[in-house]
Amino acid sequence: MLQIEHLTKVYPNGTVALKDVTFTVQDGEFLVIIGLSGSGKSTLLRCINRLIEPTEGRVLWDGANITRASPAELRQLRRHVGMVFQQFNVVKRSSVMTNVLSGRLGYVNSFSSVLGLWSKSDRERALKALERVGIADKADNRADALSGGQQQRVGIARTLMQEPKLILADEPVASLDPVLSHSILRYLEQLNKEGITVLCSLHFLDLVHRYATRVIALKEGVKVFEGLPKEIDRAKFKEIYGEEAQEVRATTVEEG
Amino acid sequence: MDARRFNLRRWFVTGFLLLLVAAAYGIGYRETEINPVKLITSLGKSQAILNDLLHPDLFTHQTHDTTLDIVFPVPCGSAQPTQLPDNQAHIFANVACANPGDTVSVSGTGMQPDTDVKIQWLLPNGNALFSKLARTDAHGNFTAQVQVRPINTTTGGIPSHLQALTAVPFGGLLPSQALKDVINNIIVTVFIALLATTAGTIIAAPISFLAARNIMGHSRLGTSIYVIVRSILNITRSYDSLVLATVFALWVGFGAFAGVLALTVITMASLGKLFSEAVESIDPGPLEAVSATGARPIQVVVFSVVPQIIPDFISYIIYHWDINVRISTILGFVGGGGIGFYLSQRINVLEYQKAGTAIWAIVLVVWAMDFFSAEVRKRYT
Ligand SMILES: Nc1ncnc2c1ncn2[C@@H]1O[C@H](COP(=O)(O)OP(=O)(O)O)[C@@H](O)[C@H]1O
Ligand SMILES: [Mg+2]
Numbered sequence: 044m045l046q047i048e049h050l051t052k053v054y055p056n057g058t059v060a061l062k063d064v065t066f067t068v069q070d071g072e073f074l075v076i077i078g079l080s081g082s083g084k085s086t087l088l089r090c091i092n093r094l095i096e097p098t099e100g101r102v103l104w105d106g107a108n109i110t111r112a113s114p115a116e117l118r119q120l121r122r123h124v125g126m127v128f129q130q131f132n133v134v135k136r137s138s139v140m141t142n143v144l145s146g147r148l149g150y151v152n153s154f155s156s157v158l159g160l161w162s163k164s165d166r167e168r169a170l171k172a173l174e175r176v177g178i179a180d181k182a183d184n185r186a187d188a189l190s191g192g193q194q195q196r197v198g199i200a201r202t203l204m205q206e207p208k209l210i211l212a213d214e215p216v217a218s219l220d221p222v223l224s225h226s227i228l229r230y231l232e233q234l235n236k237e238g239i240t241v242l243c244s245l246h247f248l249d250l251v252h253r254y255a256t257r258v259i260a261l262k263e264g265v266k267v268f269e270g271l272p273k274e275i276d277r278a279k280f281k282e283i284y285g286e287e288a289q290e291v292r293a294t295t296v297e298e299g
Numbered sequence: 300m301d302a303r304r305f306n307l308r309r310w311f312v313t314g315f316l317l318l319l320v321a322a323a324y325g326i327g328y329r330e331t332e333i334n335p336v337k338l339i340t341s342l343g344k345s346q347a348i349l350n351d352l353l354h355p356d357l358f359t360h361q362t363h364d365t366t367l368d369i370v371f372p373v374p375c376g377s378a379q380p381t382q383l384p385d386n387q388a389h390i391f392a393n394v395a396c397a398n399p400g401d402t403v404s405v406s407g408t409g410m411q412p413d414t415d416v417k418i419q420w421l422l423p424n425g426n427a428l429f430s431k432l433a434r435t436d437a438h439g440n441f442t443a444q445v446q447v448r449p450i451n452t453t454t455g456g457i458p459s460h461l462q463a464l465t466a467v468p469f470g471g472l473l474p475s476q477a478l479k480d481v482i483n484n485i486i487v488t489v490f491i492a493l494l495a496t497t498a499g500t501i502i503a504a505p506i507s508f509l510a511a512r513n514i515m516g517h518s519r520l521g522t523s524i525y526v527i528v529r530s531i532l533n534i535t536r537s538y539d540s541l542v543l544a545t546v547f548a549l550w551v552g553f554g555a556f557a558g559v560l561a562l563t564v565i566t567m568a569s570l571g572k573l574f575s576e577a578v579e580s581i582d583p584g585p586l587e588a589v590s591a592t593g594a595r596p597i598q599v600v601v602f603s604v605v606p607q608i609i610p611d612f613i614s615y616i617i618y619h620w621d622i623n624v625r626i627s628t629i630l631g632f633v634g635g636g637g638i639g640f641y642l643s644q645r646i647n648v649l650e651y652q653k654a655g656t657a658i659w660a661i662v663l664v665v666w667a668m669d670f671f672s673a674e675v676r677k678r679y680t
Binding site: 092094117118119120121122124125126128130131132133134135136137141145146147148149153156157198201202204205211 | 582584585587588589590591592593594595597598599601602603606607609610
């Protein structure tokens with residue numbers, strides 16, 4: 044169980060990205076976070092694994108206080124929290140294999156990993172992860188030789204190496220076309236069915252309806268909605284996205 | 300009205316500034332003793348030197364050397380002159396002895412035809428004093444007028460000798476002593492550049508991470524280290540390599556080691572700055588992604604930062620290697636060893652042909668290293 048309590052983030056330049064956000068995620072949920080660009084979705088996800096330090100509030104995971112964890116404790120916690128990014132964030136000049144293996148870094152000896160020495164079992168695990176996302180044949184390619192959709196699959200394979208209990212996905216399909224979006228989200232859905240909790244920010248409403256078990260909406264850093272996907276009707280949608288949302292929605296629906 | 304007054308003032312200020320600039324150039328012109336006419340008028344005087352520089356001392360022939368020698372007392376009566384043999388090659392003077400300042404006629408016979416003869420005095424202390432060049436005719440004879448120098452005096456009963464030296468070339472060309480020396484020194488120079496570039500890189504690479512804001516800027520301690528390292532790099536970079544080489548030459552003595560030290564410090568500071576800028580310009584995304592897996596900082600750096608900076612690092616290293624080759628050629632002028640030291644020495648003793656050899660070698664090596672680094676750059680970046 045993941046508990047976000049009174050989370051507030053004020054950036055050094057004064058921007059209030061999150062304002063007193065509280066919610067709970069049960070194990071096994073596929074929780075989708077929606078909201079306009081700039082509403083604080085990325086900030087929220089990064090405060091959970093402390094890529095960004097929250098200003099106030101705390102994050103509890105199965106009772107452990109992530110917000111107060113020491114650097115060593117934080118690394119232990121992060122090992123089980125996979126993250127998937129809008130820009131994929133693969134290391135472009137490294138091989139696909141190396142990118143996937145890097146998901147295992149929290150588990151291995153830092154000296155041998157820095158020298159590039161990986162155990163046979165880790166290599167096998169990496170190949171299995173690549174097989175799962177259907178690009179095992181690309182293992183020896185450089186990551187930047189892959190298409191966007193393939194790079195995102197590398198990103199997912201990398202999180203699989205972590206044996207995650209929780210996956211944070213920050214607009215994982217916003218840089219992909221609609222067909223690819225579904226193929227990527229289906230992997231997340233599959234993992235979710237296997238018991239991994241997923242927190243995912245999404246832009247397109249049809250994708251929200253299709254994949255989310257529950258939805259949270261942010262507006263200017265404030266949680267303005269928490270409920271089931273089907274509860275987001277036209278009126279609710281306008282409330283979250285503002286008056287000009289009609290166009291946004293029209294295109295998203297068409298594209299989806 | 301207001302606008303016009305403003306305009307007037309602007310004109311005035313502009314005019315004043317122009318005047319200042321003109322004055323600066325005027326004073327500069329005088330202080331630097333600019334005299335373009337000299338470029339032409341001095342040409343004659345320096346032509347011999349320029350000619351020497353353009354005809355580097357590269358090869359010598361192996362030679363048969365012969366020395367013909369007679370005792371020639373100065374002044375007369377200070378010692379016994381030589382009895383002349385008359386069958387084999389020998390030299391003789393028209394008088395058996397002379398006083399300082401006299402001119403005597405020296406002849407040789409039975410020698411190699413059409414050969415240069417170097418006439419010299421062998422002084423009582425064993426040193427040779429060059430007097431004159433002559434040339435034998437088709438029959439192997441020569442005659443030359445030689446002035447008796449006042450110093451050619453008998454001391455302690457030991458008289459001066461007159462000598463005629465010939466060197467008849469035979470066989471193929473051999474590298475001259477100057478060429479050998481230049482090659483040795485240019486190798487030293489290339490090694491100065493190589494060692495300094497290597498050592499500078501090895502020191503700069505880890506330091507550059509400490510001087511990168513995106514790596515260090517996350518904690519207060521990190522930020523302080525960043526500021527300190529940055530400042531050290533900036534201060535060190537402000538010293539010129541020739542100044543540093545002078546300092547190190549005074550510290551550890553003249554020679555290649557001083558050059559290596561100076562160049563290492565400069566390379567370290569300059570690459571440290573360039574490297575840290577490369578580190579700062581990386582895509583933060585992969586860094587975020589690898590941090591999020593629970594990797595340790597060193598793993599994060601090796602897996603997400605290093606692959607991104609390698610092309611930049613390689614091209615900066617090559618860039619600095621080029622600079623270091625150039626600098627190391629002249630470091631010798633201030634005590635840094637290598638070809639620069641050889642060159643400055645040859646110029647000091649007016650051996651311009653040997654200096655020419657060194658200059659051509661520098662041109663060649665700099666060109667070759669440029670070519671080499673261009674090839675490396677093509678392949679690896
Ligand atoms: N590093 C930062 N420094 C200052 N302001 C930031 C920073 N990152 C994000 N912000 C601001 O915080 C707000 C929330 O941003 P973000 O979490 O990226 O929203 P979203 O992911 O929903 O688009 C925005 O107003 C953004 O401009
Ligand atoms: Mg975002």
